[in-house]
Amino acid sequence: MRSALPGLAGALSSSGAAVLVAPPGTGKTTLVPLALAGDLPGRVVVAEPRRVAARAAARRMAALLGEPVGGRIGYSVRGERRRSAGTRVEVVTTGLLVRRLQADPELAGVAAVVLDECHERHLDTDLALAFCLDVRAALRPDLRLLAMSATAQAQRLAALLGGAGRPAPVVEATGAQHAVDVVWTPPPGPVDPPHGLRVDPRLLAHVAATVRRALAERSGDVLVFLPGAGEIGTVAGSLHGVDADVLPLHGRLPARAQDAALQPGPRRRVVLATALAESSLTVPGVRVVVDAGLSRVPRADLSRGLGSLVTVRASRASVTQRAGRAGREGPGAVYRCWTAAEHDRLPAHEEPEVATADLTAFALELACWGAPGGRGLGLLDAPPPAALLVAVRTLQTLGAVDGDGRVTARGRALTAAGVHPRLARALLDGTPLVGRRRAAEVVALLSADLPVRGDDLVAAWRGLRAGTDRGATARWRDEVARLERPAGDGAGPPDAGPPDGTLPDDTVAGLVVGLAHPERLARRRPGGTATYLMAAGTGAELAPGTALAGAPWLAVAVADRSPGRRDARIRSAVAIDEATALEAGGPLHTDGDEVSWRDGDVRSARVERLGAIVLAERPLPDPDPAGVRAAVAEGLRQEGLGLLHWTPAGSRLRARLAAARDGLGEPWPAVDDEALLAAIDVSGARSRAELARLDVVAALRALVPWQLAGDLDAVVPDHVPVPTGSRIRVDYTDPAVPTLSVRVQEVFGWPQAPRVAGRPLRLQLLSPAQRVVATTADLAGFWVTGYPAVRSELRGRYPRHPWPEDPATAPATKRATSRSRPRP
Template sequence: MHISAAEGLPVRHAVPGLRAALAGRGAAVLAAPPGTGKTTLVPLALAGLALPTAAPDPDPGGKVLVLEPRRLAARAAARRMAWLLGEPVGRSVGVTVRGESRPGSRVEVVTTGVVLQRLQDDPALDGVGTVILDECHERHLDADTALAFLLDVRATLRPELRVVAASATADTGPWARLLGGDGGPAPVVETEAALHPVDAVWAPPPRPVPPPHGMRVDPALLAHVAATVRRALAERDGDVLCFLPGVGEIARVAGRLADVPAEVLQVHGQAPAVVQDAVLAPGAGRRVVLATSVAESSLTVPGVRIVVDAGLAREPRTDHARGLGALTTVRASRATAEQRAGRAGREAPGTVYRCWTRAEHERLPARPRPEIELADLAGFALQAACWGDPDASGLALPDPPPAAAMDAARAVLHALGAVRDGRVTPRGRLLASVGLHPRLARALLDGAREVGARDAAQIVALLSEPPPGAAGDDLTAAWRALRRRSRPADGHAARWRDEARRLARTLAALPPAGPSRGEAPATEGGSDDAVAGTVVALAFPERVARARPGGGGYLMASGTGAVLADGSALAGARPRWLAVAAADRPAGSASARVRQAVVIGEDVARAAAAPLLETADEVAWRDGDVSARRVERLGAIELDARPLRDPDPDLVRAAVLDGLRAEGLGLLDWTPAAVALRQRLAFLHGALGEPWPAVGDAALLDRAPEWLAGARRRADLRRVDVAAMLRGLLPWEAASRLEEYAPERIEVPSGSRIRVDYGGERPVLAVKLQELFGWDAAPRLAGGRVPLVVHLLSPAGRPAAVTADLATFWREGYKAVRAELRGRYPKHPWPEDPTTAPPTRRTNPRR
C-alpha cells in the first residue's frame, strides 16, 4: 500500500474540519488548490480508508460517490486511489463512465453525466452516503444540474445524504449559499495551498498575431507556441505541459516538435486509453505533453516542472434561432491561466511561459463563463422535465438558464415528442434513458426501426463526437472508412466501435420506442447514403437542405442558408439534397457553413423529416402582386406550388394590404388633384389638429382597410379614387369649411386666381409683383392662424422677393427690387408708389 504517502498531503489538515461540518450540517464546501489531495485523499478519508479517526464508523450512510466532469479525470482518480490502497480498480475503489462500469465497494468515481442518469432512475441514491462534486468551479452544465438534483434529494427524500462541493478556487461563497439553503451558508473548509512557487515568464509572439476567429487559430501563434516549448526545454529542467485549445492545434504543434529531444504526447478527451495512461505515469526521459483543458485540474501529470500556455480555450456557442451550435476559440480567463500555471508547481518549483503580455493578462476576463449561459439546453431541459421541474424554476442552480435558450430547448423537445403541455412524456423518459443528447437519442430509437439497429447505432456513434480533422465533410465516406479500420492504435475508430456496441446494447435493453412523429418507410438494406441520411435527418430534421437555383448554396428546412466549405468533398457531386449533420455560422456571415453532411434524395428528406411536411393555402403579396397558391413545404423549403382558384377573400384583402405596406402608397394613382388635396389636409392637421385628419403615410395605411375592400390585385389599386378617399376622411363640418380654411386658389388684386402651394412648411402664394399693386396684406389661412407667404415674381416668373408682410415690403423692400429690375424689364410698370398703382397682368401700352 502507498496510502501513507498520500496521508502527508496538505488536505489532511482539513479532513477533521470537513468531517465535523458534515456531521453537523450534512453539507460543506471544500476549498483546496490543485495538488493538495482533495480528489484522492478526501474520498478515501470519508470512506474510512485513510486518516482513521476515533469515530467507530466514519461513513455510516454508505459508499462515497465522487463526481468528475470528464471521463479522463474519473478514470485517473479511480486508478490513483486504487494504487494508493494497493488494489485493482473495482475492489474498494471503482469507476463508472460511459462504456465502463467497475463500481467498487467503498468509493466510486463517476462522471456527472452518469450520475444524472442514476438520479433519474434512483433519486434516493440507495447505498450512497456521501457525494463529492469535484471541480465544481469549472461550471460544467452537467455538474451544476447534478448539484441541483442532489440538493433537491436532500430537501425531500434523504436529508441524511452528505454533499461536498470541492473547488480548486477560493470563490466559495456561491457554493456555500447553495448548499446551505434556508439554514444559512454551509460551512467552508479550506486547505492551504500545496503549490510550490511558479515563476511567470511573459513570452508573447515577436509580432502581433490576429485573434482567434471561430475555430481558427493563426498558424503564426502555433509556430510561436512550438518555439516557446523548445525554449523552455533549453532553459529549464523537467517535463513540459503545454495547453492548447483543441485536437487540431495539438496535432499541428506536435508536428513542429517532431525532432525535440523529448517524448511528445498528445492528451485530450479523444486520445486512446494507452496514451492517457502513459501521460499519467512517470516517463523514462523528458516529456512534452500537449493537452487541452482536460489537464487543467483533477489530474497530476508526474514530472511536470514547466507549463507553456497558449492562452486559448474553447467554449460552446449556440445560435438558438437557427438551431446551430459549435465550439469557438476564446482567450482564456485569468482564473484559467492561474489554474494552468499551478500544474508546474505540484511537485516542485516550476515555471509558466505565457504566450501573451502582462498588459494583456490584466485585460483578460476574471473567470470563464458558466456553460449554462452558452450551451444548447435541450439535454438540460429534458433532464429537468424528467425531474418534474420543466422550467427549472425550482432547481437550486448557481445561475438560472437563459430564457431564450430554454424556449428553444423546449421547442426541440416538443418536436421530438419528449414533452407535451410542459410535462415529460413516456417517449421523453425513454429518450432521456439513452444517455445521449435528445436529438441523437431520437435518431437512435427511430433510426433503429427505419434502417436497423446496427446501422443506426453506428451512425449515432459517429455523430456523438467531433470527427478527426482529416475526415472531411462527407459523413458517409467517414462511416465507410471507419468500418474498414481495424488498427488498435486508431483512437477515433476504437472509440467509435466501442460506442456503437454500447448503443446497440442499449437498444437491445430498451422497451419498444413506440411510434415516431411521422413514420418513414424502412430503408434497411438501402444505400449507405440513404441509411446515414435517414439517421442524420431524424436527429436534425430542420437541417435537411435543398440546393438553391443558380448555384446559390442551400436552404435548410429551418430557413437558414448554407454553403459547403472550401475544398468540400461533397461539392463535386453537386447534390440537390443534403442531410446536414454539423454546421456552424462564421461571424458576420448570413449563411451556415456545412461541416459534415450526407447526400440524400428527396424521398429520404420527406420521410425522415416528415414532421416538417405541410400543405397550406398561401395568399400573399409576391413579386409585386397578389399570389394565391397551394404550397407543399418541408419547413422553409418549397417542394411544390399550384395556383389557387378561389382564395379566401379575407386572405386576398390581407395580401393587398401587405403589398401596400411593403411597397408604399405609390401603388395608388396620385393625380395632381389628389396630391394637392392631401397637402391641404396635411397643412390643416398640422395647424389645427382634430377634426382635420392626419394624412401621412402611416395614418393612411392604418385607414387602408376602410377603402380597399374591393381590391384583389395590384391593378385594382390604380382604380382607387384617391381624392374621393381623402375627402371621405373629413367630418361634414370640416368638409364645409375646407375652402375657407385652406383655399385651393386665392384671387389677387389683378383678378387672377392663383393656386396656393401647400407642399412646404408654410403655404405659399407665388404671383407676379405687378398683380399685387395696392394690396397691403395677403389673407391669413386656417381661420386666421397662419400667414400666407408671398413669393413676389419678376416678369420672367423668377422670385424677386419673399414676404409674409406686404405692407412692410412696399415700404422698405420695393425700392431695391424696383431699382434692380426696372432696367431689365422696361415694358412693365414700376411705379414709385405701388400702394396706389393699379394692379395689372399686362405690360405698359406702346407709345
C-alpha cells in the same frame, strides 16, 4: 488541504451543505472524498465534469490507499465502470450523476455528493447541483452536499446551497503552490483573431516555436494549452524532431491514450492539451506551461437552428488555472502567447454554458425532473427565455413534452438513450427502418466525438467498421453496444426493422441523420455543385474538393455558420436521393395551396415542398381571397408604404393628420409608418399594381373617426386666410410646428394668428422680397417687441411699402404705395 478538513467536516455536519474553495494542487479532489468516506456511513459520490478527470481522480485515491481501482475506490463513466459492492468512494461524470438522480432521486446508499470544479459551469454541472438541492429539500435532508472549486464565485454558490436567507458555510483552504514565472511571448507579427473554428496558422506556428524555446530555457515537462484536437495535430506536426515525447490529450482520444498522457514517461514530455487539463487533473512532471490563450465553447444559432463550437479568447480565470499547472510540483513558468496589455482586457470568467449553448437536452432533463423550464429549482443562472423557447418547441416536435412543457412517455424514452434528444429520436425511430445495429452504429458515430477526417459520414462509418483507427474503433464499438440496449427497449421487438445489410449504407446513414436533423435535409441549388438549401431555409456550402460535391441531396449531420457569413459550412453529411429525403423528413413534406408575397408581388400556386425546399409548383388560378389579402398586407409590411402611390394631396393630408395627432393626441389617428402599415385598409388590392392604384386620400380619411371628420379642415386647414383675403398654404413638414410663410404687410391688422392643431400657428414673416425677417408664434408680442426693429431696418430698403407705427390696427395690403404718396 489537510488543515482545512476538520473545519469542512464541522461545516457539513452543522449545515449539511458547504462550499470549498481551494487553489489548484491542494489535493481537494482526492483528500476531501477520502476524509468524508472515513466520517460518513454511506457511499461518497464525486462528480467530475470530464471522463478523463473522473478516471484520474479514482486512480489517485486508490493509489493513496495502496489498492487497485474497483475496491474501496471506483469510478463510472459512460461506457466504462469499475466499482464493487465494497466501493466507498465512486467518481462519476456530472452527466452520469444527472442520469442517476433521474432514475433514483433519493440516491439510496449515498451519504454525500461532492461536485468538483463547479466554476466550469457545464450544463450537467448546473443540473446536478439543482437536482441535489431539490433532493435535500424534499427527500434527503441528511444528504451531504459539497461544492468545490479553485476559482468559484463562492458567495453565489453559498447563497444557493444555504437557502432561506442563510448561506452555506464557505471553507477556504490554502495550498503549497510554488512560484510560477510569467513570460509574455506575443507573436512577432500580426495574427488574425479567432473566427468561428479557424485559428490563424501563424499563431499555431508561434506556439510551436515557443514550445521549442521553453524546452531550451527550462527543465521539466511542458504542458501546452490549445483550443481543439485539430490545433493539437497541427502543433504536434510542427514539433517533429524535438528531444521529447509529444503526446496529445483531448476528449476524442481513447481512454488508454488519455490516461497515458497523465503518466510520467521515461524521458521528457510535451503534452498538447485542450481545456480539459485546466483543472481536476495533475499532469505529473509538468514545470512549464505554454498557453495559446484560446478556448473552444459551444454556441447556439437560434435563428438558423445550428449549434457549433467557436474559438474565443480564454478568460483570466482560465489562464490563471492553466498557469497553476506549472507550479504543482515545484517552481515553474508559464509562457503566454499574448501581451500583458491584452491580458488585462481578457474577460474575467468564462460564460456559463446555459447562456450560450443548445438547451434542448437541458430542457428535457428539467421536464423529466418535473420542473419545466427550471421552475422551482435552484439554478445558478436562469436559462435565456429565447433559447429555452426554441428548445421546448424542438421537444414538442419530437413528442418529448406536451403543450405545457411536461414530459411524455416518449420523452422519458428519449432521455434513457443517454444522447441528445435529436439523436435519441433517430435511434428509436430509425431502428424499425434500418435495423437496430446499424441505427446504433450511425448514432454512435454522431454522438461519440470521434476523430473523423473529411465530411463524408459514410466514409467515416466504413473506416470505423474496418478498424482503420484502432482506438477510435474501440470507442465507437463500446458506444454502439451501449446504444443498442435503449434502441431495443424503445423500438419494438428484437427483430424490428429490415435485416442488417438489406439497405445500402448511404440510405441507412441518410435516414438516421435525416431523422435526427430533418431541418438539415438539403437540396443542391441550381447552377452549383457545392451550394445547397436546407429545409430550414438556411443556405449551406461544402468545402472545396469534397467528394460530396454534386450530390443532388444531402442529409447534413454537422453544420455551423461563422460570424458574418450568410451560409453555413457543411462539416459532415451523407449523399442521398429525394426519396430518402422525403422519408426522413416526412413531417416537413407538404403539398398545398400557397398565396404569398414573393419576388415583389402576390404569387399564388399549388406548392409541394420539404420545409423551405420547393419540390414542385403549379399556378393557382383562383386563390383564396383571405390569403391574397394577407399576402398584400405582408408585401406592404416588407417593402413599405412606398408601394402606394402618394399623390401631393395624399402626402399633404398625411402631414395634416400628423400635426393633428401631435397637437391634440387621440382620437386623431397616428400616421407614422408603423401605424399606417397596421391600420390602412388595403383589402381591395390583389397585386402590386392594384396597391399603386389605391386612393391614398380616401384611405387616410377613413382613419379619421366619424365624429372628427367634419372638423378636419378647421383643425388642420390646408390653407389659412390672412387679412388681405389671400389664402396661403400651411406648411406641415414638421408636425409639431405648422408654419405659415407670409409677407409682413399681409398680416397688418391681425392682432393674433389663428390656432392650428390646438396651438398658435407659427408665422414665418417675409420681406417684400420674400426673405424671412422674423419667425413667431406670438404675433401680438411681435408687434410690440420685434416689429420696431424690423420696421427700422426695412423701411429704408423698401420705401414704396407701408411700414405703419401701429401694425396691429393698420390695414393689410398686398401692394406697394404710389411714388407720390408720402411715406408714413
